[in-house]
Amino acid sequence: MDSDLDAFTQNTVRHVPRVAPPNVLPAVCDVSVTNVCNAACDFCGFSRDKMTAPRRYIDLSEFIRALPILKARRIRYMTFQGGEPLVHPNINSLVAEAANAGMVIGIITNGWFLTRHIEAMAEGGLRRVTISIDSSDPEKHDANRGLDGLCERIKEGTARTRALGIPIWASVTVNRLVDYDALPATLQKLGFEAVCFSFPRRKRCGSTSLVFDEQSTLINFEAAELIAALEAIDRMRSKFPVLNPTAAVAEVERFVRGEEQRVPCVGGRKYFYLDWNLDIWRCEAWSEPMGSVFELDAIPDQREPCFDCMMACYRDASAVMHGALAVTDAVGALAHGKLREASNALRRPGVTFSLGALAAAEILRLAPLPKFRAGA
Ligand code: SF4
Numbered sequence: 370m371d372s373d374l375d376a377f378t379q380n381t382v383r384h385v386p387r388v389a390p391p392n393v394l395p396a397v398c399d400v401s402v403t404n405v406c407n408a409a410c411d412f413c414g415f416s417r418d419k420m421t422a423p424r425r426y427i428d429l430s431e432f433i434r435a436l437p438i439l440k441a442r443r444i445r446y447m448t449f450q451g452g453e454p455l456v457h458p459n460i461n462s463l464v465a466e467a468a469n470a471g472m473v474i475g476i477i478t479n480g481w482f483l484t485r486h487i488e489a490m491a492e493g494g495l496r497r498v499t500i501s502i503d504s505s506d507p508e509k510h511d512a513n514r515g516l517d518g519l520c521e522r523i524k525e526g527t528a529r530t531r532a533l534g535i536p537i538w539a540s541v542t543v544n545r546l547v548d549y550d551a552l553p554a555t556l557q558k559l560g561f562e563a564v565c566f567s568f569p570r571r572k573r574c575g576s577t578s579l580v581f582d583e584q585s586t587l588i589n590f591e592a593a594e595l596i597a598a599l600e601a602i603d604r605m606r607s608k609f610p611v612l613n614p615t616a617a618v619a620e621v622e623r624f625v626r627g628e629e630q631r632v633p634c635v636g637g638r639k640y641f642y643l644d645w646n647l648d649i650w651r652c653e654a655w656s657e658p659m660g661s662v663f664e665l666d667a668i669p670d671q672r673e674p675c676f677d678c679m680m681a682c683y684r685d686a687s688a689v690m691h692g693a694l695a696v697t698d699a700v701g702a703l704a705h706g707k708l709r710e711a712s713n714a715l716r717r718p719g720v721t722f723s724l725g726a727l728a729a730a731e732i733l734r735l736a737p738l739p740k741f742r743a744g745a
């Protein structure tokens with residue numbers, strides 16, 4: 370196993386002819402509103418200690434101009450990220466404008482400035498807050514972030530977010546500061562309702578994103594250690610709500626083992642990355658942008674199957690969307706009298722697997738989250 374798991378490539382990108390009717394399913398876009406961050410995380414290139422690029426912030430008026438174009442592409446879910454999105458001088462307006470345009474808006478933040486913005490963002494229509502957490506030990510978390518007292522600020526931020534009725538989740542990157550047995554108690558004390566895990570990236574991203582670190586010793590996993598972490602995540606489900614679909618974690622485990630993948634990524638078709646330059650990308654790992662967001666209506670979906678990385682947001686979305694995409698493609702083809710095309714859509718590999726993952730995720734969504742005592 371290559372020590373750099375992201376270097377693993379199955380050469381599975383195949384070129385297939387496209388041109389098909391637009392799919393009705395809603396799409397997702399992660400929007401990096403700035404490359405600036407006030408934190409210094411060891412395994413992230415946006416760290417204030419590593420950043421050498423000029424500071425960039427997405428332009429509010431240009432973003433507003435892009436919203437109808439994104440909506441026309443059926444993007445309905447947006448997550449604002451960075452860098453640290455709460456250092457953007459217009460973050461409250463970005464949230465409000467996107468929500469006004471009909472997007473469901475979430476934000477992922479390190480939490481330092483959350484109390485400064487949460488009420489204004491809630492007023493603007495924010496629907497979800499995710500705070501990144503690096504360790505089950507609050508002292509180690511604050512030290513890795515280079516922000517003394519961060520966990521205390523997070524506690525206040527989660528309490529105020531919950532008081533506004535906004536779901537508050539933790540996002541934990543798999544790294545050597547995490548003890549999975551101790552993590553549920555820490556997350557409860559910090560006031561979180563659920564957790565999603567992301568998987569570490571050592572290889573440089575092809576896009577403008579800097580969510581990688583080639584040197585960090587916190588994430589230079591061999592396969593066995595990473596698989597043990599994935600198994601610990603699955604065991605944790607009985608103690609604390611874990612949002613990553615079981616099927617997606619299983620897919621990542623197959624990736625780490627070098628086994629065949631079941632579900633191709635929806636990146637570039639139902640999941641996009643938009644950066645502070647207003648360039649739209651298939652994903653953060655991709656080396657070429659699809660183009661300027663203002664040209665998006667003329668840029669085709671990227672449908673070539675890709676299985677080349679284990680970025681959690683794309684893998685989670687793919688696990689639950691692949692089957693639904695096939696069904697809606699089939700319905701679209703039937704509506705145009707294309708029986709063979711409809712049949713082929715439903716017979717794509719991984720469709721049954723993905724529909725099972727979607728059903729399981731929907732059951733989870735409908736079930737009440739287990740009760741716990743915040744601040745316990
Ligand atoms: S992980 Fe998040 S908080 Fe840490 S340096 Fe990167 S962008 Fe900043």
Ligand code: SF4
Nearest residue numbers: 634636652675677678
């Ligand atoms: S996020 Fe998806 S499209 Fe992008 S490299 Fe990874 S698997 Fe491929």
